Amino acid sequence: MTLSLDIKVATLSPVLKRRASALAEIGLVKVRDALFHFPSRHEDYRTGVALGDIEAGANVSVIAQVVKAKSRPRFGKRMSLTEAILTDGSSEIVAVWFNQPYRAKTLTPGREFRFTGKASRSRFGMQLQNPQVEPAAATPRSSNENDLLPVYPTSVGVSQQVLRLLMRHALPAITEVEDPLPEDIRARFKLLPLRDAIRLVHFPTNSEEALAARQRLGFDELLRVQLSLGRMRHLREARRAPVIAFDEQATKVFVASLPFTLTDDQRRATWAVLKDMASGHQMHRLLDGDVGSGKTIVAAVAAMNVTRSGFQSAMMAPTEILACQHFATLSRLFSRESCTIALWTNAYKRSSLHGKEIICEGKKETARLSQEISDGKVSIVIGTHALVEDTMRFASLALVVVDEQHRFGVKMRSQLCGKSGMPGIEPHLLSMTATPIPRSLALAVFGDLDLSVLKEKPKGRKDVETRLVFRKERSVAYATVREEIAAGRQAFIVCPLIDPSDVLGAASVTEEFELLRKNELKGIKVGMLHGKMSSAEKEKAMADFLTQKIKVLVSTSVVEVGVDVPNATVMCIEGAERFGLSQLHQFRGRIGRGEHRSYCFLLPGSFSPTVKDRLMAVVHHNDGFALAERDLAMRGPGDVLGTAQSGFPEFRLASFADLRLIADAKDAAEAILADDPELERHDALRRELKVYAERAHIE
Numbered sequence: 001m002t003l004s005l006d007i008k009v010a011t012l013s014p015v016l017k018r019r020a021s022a023l024a025e026i027g028l029v030k031v032r033d034a035l036f037h038f039p040s041r042h043e044d045y046r047t048g049v050a051l052g053d054i055e056a057g058a059n060v061s062v063i064a065q066v067v068k069a070k071s072r073p074r075f076g077k078r079m080s081l082t083e084a085i086l087t088d089g090s091s092e093i094v095a096v097w098f099n100q101p102y103r104a105k106t107l108t109p110g111r112e113f114r115f116t117g118k119a120s121r122s123r124f125g126m127q128l129q130n131p132q133v134e135p136a137a138a139t140p141r142s143s144n145e146n147d148l149l150p151v152y153p154t155s156v157g158v159s160q161q162v163l164r165l166l167m168r169h170a171l172p173a174i175t176e177v178e179d180p181l182p183e184d185i186r187a188r189f190k191l192l193p194l195r196d197a198i199r200l201v202h203f204p205t206n207s208e209e210a211l212a213a214r215q216r217l218g219f220d221e222l223l224r225v226q227l228s229l230g231r232m233r234h235l236r237e238a239r240r241a242p243v244i245a246f247d248e249q250a251t252k253v254f255v256a257s258l259p260f261t262l263t264d265d266q267r268r269a270t271w272a273v274l275k276d277m278a279s280g281h282q283m284h285r286l287l288d289g290d291v292g293s294g295k296t297i298v299a300a301v302a303a304m305n306v307t308r309s310g311f312q313s314a315m316m317a318p319t320e321i322l323a324c325q326h327f328a329t330l331s332r333l334f335s336r337e338s339c340t341i342a343l344w345t346n347a348y349k350r351s352s353l354h355g356k357e358i359i360c361e362g363k364k365e366t367a368r369l370s371q372e373i374s375d376g377k378v379s380i381v382i383g384t385h386a387l388v389e390d391t392m393r394f395a396s397l398a399l400v401v402v403d404e405q406h407r408f409g410v411k412m413r414s415q416l417c418g419k420s421g422m423p424g425i426e427p428h429l430l431s432m433t434a435t436p437i438p439r440s441l442a443l444a445v446f447g448d449l450d451l452s453v454l455k456e457k458p459k460g461r462k463d464v465e466t467r468l469v470f471r472k473e474r475s476v477a478y479a480t481v482r483e484e485i486a487a488g489r490q491a492f493i494v495c496p497l498i499d500p501s502d503v504l505g506a507a508s509v510t511e512e513f514e515l516l517r518k519n520e521l522k523g524i525k526v527g528m529l530h531g532k533m534s535s536a537e538k539e540k541a542m543a544d545f546l547t548q549k550i551k552v553l554v555s556t557s558v559v560e561v562g563v564d565v566p567n568a569t570v571m572c573i574e575g576a577e578r579f580g581l582s583q584l585h586q587f588r589g590r591i592g593r594g595e596h597r598s599y600c601f602l603l604p605g606s607f608s609p610t611v612k613d614r615l616m617a618v619v620h621h622n623d624g625f626a627l628a629e630r631d632l633a634m635r636g637p638g639d640v641l642g643t644a645q646s647g648f649p650e651f652r653l654a655s656f657a658d659l660r661l662i663a664d665a666k667d668a669a670e671a672i673l674a675d676d677p678e679l680e681r682h683d684a685l686r687r688e689l690k691v692y693a694e695r696a697h698i699e
Ligand code: ADP
Pocket: 260, 261, 262, 263, 266, 289, 290, 291, 292, 293, 294, 295, 296, 297, 434, 458, 459, 562, 564
């Protein structure tokens, strides 16, 4: 009789019946749940080792007979020690357990068990300390091959032994599992059939089998994501967006008027954006470039073409400072164009035409500016999340640019996109980020977006000289700060958030500010910047720093985002070990923007070999993408992308390191959707996707 996938695991054996409620806690109720509860890894225990051949330090898993076992108190009555003598027929070994007196009762002499644990040398010879014990019958007989024992994600209350027992009981039901993957796709990407993959993910006989199984199951995870991204792309492509004609002549004149020549990457990205916007389909492009790679100009050329087509553009930045800086930059860039640009944040409402600024104060002037925007008289509106307010209306919004897109939720982006002012038409979306996104992550997570990458640095930009500073060399770092200031330059000091309750960084910045002013930076004009300050205070601090009234700016990670101060040549990053590598790289991008040589000092608050190793990567690499790859491998995608990303898929088996598998899954999803966009002929996949989408809260 075949075992049904819907049978309750409690019915499989008395042990499982007793553990049923604990198993249910980790979601293991039916046989199906068990088969799809994959091990997180395998332990490579050498089996078939004769007891006499066990070496100190080795992880072993041996089947042996109990000769005798007894427990005795130790250190008075408080502790107990259980000792068992084990034999494999030719040699003996001792196993010991601390404070597990019940062991002596279960280890009946003459019976065989599997003992799994680490061997060490004691005064009395080789011994196994606190090994796990399983009835030998529940585990396969050892052969002379390597045996891989599954290690499952678990919680208190369920042991690995129970889980292994469960899997062995559940495995016969595998004949009931249907494979949702079309046969041609499976063959094309050389993947195992699902049944084999499930069997081998639990009980492989060698690591190749384990890998092949994980590949197949990881592919399935990636395919679900890619199918849902593919369908989102499909929906988007069906949406109508304004056709923006590419004004080649005007674009050439504009580009030629810049004080620099565009890098090849900038040219390619600009071209891609203009082509997208001319297509009639809604653009959703992510422009990814290191700090200082020159993303703003790409957005500006796009906005210029939108303006010349008679539509409006909006640019949303995460902070008032950045919005103000973008407003100033665009006002200058477009001083020869006849277009009105507006700044709209909570604190500032301004407009500019031909480079002349008008400050709007009071209700009446503010209302007038708002009216001009909704009448379509303003061509480009730059602002913060204030742009999303209900009262903000546009007449013909054709382009939304979101700077530092990861700072905004998906919802805010779509709210702004819902304001085109043209029924049935959505604006094009250009997202920009300075977070270097490794290609694998981009494909896996942003598969529905088109990606343009600015890797090339604008000409003449020098690498920042970065040093890791040990505690006793702190004074040397601050001596450099003083020297640079004496030479007319300026410095940033970045502070980490010390106390999690200090979300806005006010306490750590204030503390550092006071300390530096009294000690290392005595007599130097120091300012501070943190999230608790009002917009006006922040603006004043930035303005004072820009005009050099302040020589040193002590701040939280607020400076992470795009503030441009070419005269700043030194940065000290306190508590550097608390930041992600690509984040550190982004801080560092704030300096080295002018013609002077720049220095970045990483000042960790605590040292360990790992800290040193990580931070040395920032010292040695000046490529944000390389650092992001490293962050991805060491700390996972959350650290690379930040926590604001919503709907982020959790992979159990797929790895971001496996670029080929991700690319394969994307190709497979495209192939499947190309001839069956609604998955009408792929029942199993459609059902799986529905379950997935509900869980990930997407669609
Ligand atoms: P980010 O990508 O960090 O937003 P910005 O767009 O702010 O970078 O550009 C940083 C600086 O580099 C600006 O001062 C900008 O004028 C300048 N810049 C942009 N492109 C080039 C280029 N191709 N050559 C020289 N300087 C450039």
